[in-house]
Amino acid sequence: MKAVISDNKYLKALVAIQRTKQIWKGARPLVQSSGMRATRIALEEVERGLIGFDFTPHDLDLGSERDNRADGG
Numbered sequence: 001m002k003a004v005i006s007d008n009k010y011l012k013a014l015v016a017i018q019r020t021k022q023i024w025k026g027a028r029p030l031v032q033s034s035g036m037r038a039t040r041i042a043l044e045e046v047e048r049g050l051i052g053f054d055f056t057p058h059d060l061d062l063g064s065e066r067d068n069r070a071d072g073g
Contacts, residue, residue, distance in 0.1 A: 015053050016042040 019042035023029060029041045030050045045051045 012043075012046050015051060016046045018053075019045060019051050 016039070019027075020038045023038040023041055029045070031041060031044045031048065033041045036044070042051075
């Protein structure tokens, strides 16, 4: 499901963090980046609406394995 980043600062930060990691790994910036750090480039891309994200719900039921942290195990 495609989602749009609106005025949610927390969501913007999460998307910008992931984009920063992509830039560090060699992804090409979508904005002019002369002298800008990867974090600033990522924030600029998010603020301009150049970066989106797909929301994939986390499946808590992992089959036969169960989370037994509450049981002390």
